[in-house]
Amino acid sequence: MILAVSKLKNPSPPADGYCGRFAPSPTGPLHAGSLAAALGSWLDARKNGGKWLLRIEDLDTPRCIPGADQQIQSQLLACGLFWDGEVSYQSARQTLYQKALERLNQQGQLYPCTCSRQTITNHLAALGIQTPRHQEIVYPGTCRPILLEGNANGVITDSKVAWRIALPKNCQIDFEDLALGSQSQDLNTQVGDFVLRRGDGLFTYQLAVVVDDADQGITHIVRGEDLLSNTARQIYLQTVLGYKTPHYKHLPLVLDEHGEKLSKQTLATQINTQDERHSLTELRKATRHLGLSGLPDGESITIAEWLLAATRAWS
Ligand code: GLU
Ligand code: ZN
Numbered sequence: 001m002i003l004a005v006s007k008l009k010n011p012s013p014p015a016d017g018y019c020g021r022f023a024p025s026p027t028g029p030l031h032a033g034s035l036a037a038a039l040g041s042w043l044d045a046r047k048n049g050g051k052w053l054l055r056i057e058d059l060d061t062p063r064c065i066p067g068a069d070q071q072i073q074s075q076l077l078a079c080g081l082f083w084d085g086e087v088s089y090q091s092a093r094q095t096l097y098q099k100a101l102e103r104l105n106q107q108g109q110l111y112p113c114t115c116s117r118q119t120i121t122n123h124l125a126a127l128g129i130q131t132p133r134h135q136e137i138v139y140p141g142t143c144r145p146i147l148l149e150g151n152a153n154g155v156i157t158d159s160k161v162a163w164r165i166a167l168p169k170n171c172q173i174d175f176e177d178l179a180l181g182s183q184s185q186d187l188n189t190q191v192g193d194f195v196l197r198r199g200d201g202l203f204t205y206q207l208a209v210v211v212d213d214a215d216q217g218i219t220h221i222v223r224g225e226d227l228l229s230n231t232a233r234q235i236y237l238q239t240v241l242g243y244k245t246p247h248y249k250h251l252p253l254v255l256d257e258h259g260e261k262l263s264k265q266t267l268a269t270q271i272n273t274q275d276e277r278h279s280l281t282e283l284r285k286a287t288r289h290l291g292l293s294g295l296p297d298g299e300s301i302t303i304a305e306w307l308l309a310a311t312r313a314w315s
Contacts, residue, residue: 002217007229016050017049017050017219018045018049018050018051018219018220019050019051019052019053019216019219019220020041020042020045020051020052020053020219020220020222021041021052021054021055021213021221022038022042022052022053022054022055022076022081023030023054023055023056023057023209023212024038024056024057024072025057025060025063026064026068026072027040027063027064027065027068028065028068028157028270029072029075029270030071030072030075030270030271031262031263031267031270031271032254032262032268032271032285032286032289033224033253033254033261033262033263033268033270034282035075035201035286035287035289036062036224036251036254036290037080037222037223037251038081038250039079039283039287039290039310040222040251040290041220041222041223042081043290043310043311043314044220044249044314046307046311047311048220049221050219051084052081052083053084053085053088053216053218054076054083054087054088055087055088055089055212056072056087056089056090057090057205057208057209058089058090058206059090059094059202059203059205059208060202060205063200069087069089069181071270072135073087075273078273078279079271079273079282079283080279080283080303080307081307088216090208090212093208093212093215094203096212096215097197097203097208097211098156098203099155100210100241101197101203101207102156103241104165104196104240105156105163107240108147109143109165109166109240110147110163110164110165110166110196111143111144111163111166112143112146112148112161112162112163113142113161113162113164113193113195114160114162115139115142115143115144117137118142119142119174120137120142121137123140124138124140126142136191137192138191138192138230139164139191139192139193139194142192143164144164144166145156147159147166156197160200162195162197162198162199162200163195163196163197164193164195165194165196165237166193167187167188167192167236169188170188171186171187171188171236172184172185172186172187173185173186173187173231173236175231175232175245175248177228177248177249177250178247178248179249179250180225180228181249183231183232184201184232185229187233187298189234191232191233200217203238205230206230206233207237208209209234210234210237210241210243210254213246214238214243214244216255217246218246219246220246220248221246221247221248221249222250222251223249223250223251223254224250224251224253225250225253226253226261227250228250231248231250246263252289252291256268276302276303277299279303280303280306282304283303283307283310286305287310292310292313294313295309295310295313296309
């Protein structure tokens with residue numbers, strides 16, 4: 001199956017209106033990188049007269065920091081990035097993910113996997129495939145025979161197995177990114193059958209994000225380029241779950257002085273929103289990262305006025 005999601009370039013506004021979102025994981029407060037992603041998706045939504053939702057992606061509980069969700073919300077508010085409606089929390093939406101998972105299982109698309117990382121590398125080595133360090137390993141389908149033997153349609157419970165989706169033979173995903181142009185990923189050779197529910201019982205980001213974006217009617221996903229390599233998996237899941245594929249726009253990443261992406265893991269410093277003047281300075285830095293220029297400088301402008309100018313300048 002070759003899935004081509006074409007004609008996404010220069011979209012006319014979708015019939016049901018633009019709906020964007022910012023979906024931070026509460027693993028720490030906002031830093032320059034996450035603020036740039038938030039601002040980019042906010043500007044895109046406002047420019048298009050759309051809605052902008054805030055969704056806290058707090059499924060990976062071991063990585064979540066208590067209170068970070070509140071911190072993120074106050075930082076966004078301090079920067080004038082108001083969201084529409086209630087904040088949603090993935091931890092409160094798990095029945096939806098379970099339903100989607102069971103649907104796929106009933107269609108015979110899932111199989112349980114008990115492989116450790118070591119089992120996978122051993123299997124790859126036996127196939128003569130090197131697994132470069134620091135690179136995502138492509139799952140070679142070690143447990144897939146369970147599916148072929150017809151034993152996979154078990155009940156998905158809390159037992160210690162991961163659940164993977166079995167990809168069709170040809171699974172090249174083509175899509176048009178609104179910022180980066182034509183993109184293509186062959187899921188079999190670059191990812192392999194991927195996990196939708198982990199052995200520790202947690203639903204994965206790939207499943208939850210797809211279910212939520214569809215359930216919340218998201219039409220435009222504007223986010224950092226670090227998430228680009230997940231997009232093909234998400235489009236594939238949308239297809240098998242019968243969801244519409246939203247438009248994607250991936251924004252340039254903010255790099256530190258060593259050329260590394262800023263992240264909460266590398267302890268990037270949180271933005272300073274102690275008062276309006278500091279928040280405005282952070283916003284100005286974020287727009288420079290996003291490549292916007294010609295915005296009003298000077299101290300006498302309010303955040304609201306400045307955001308209006310930034311929205312006009314956004315394309
Ligand atoms: N929660 C993800 C993150 O913070 C982003 C999800 C997304 O925008 O698709 O990296
Ligand atoms: Zn396995």
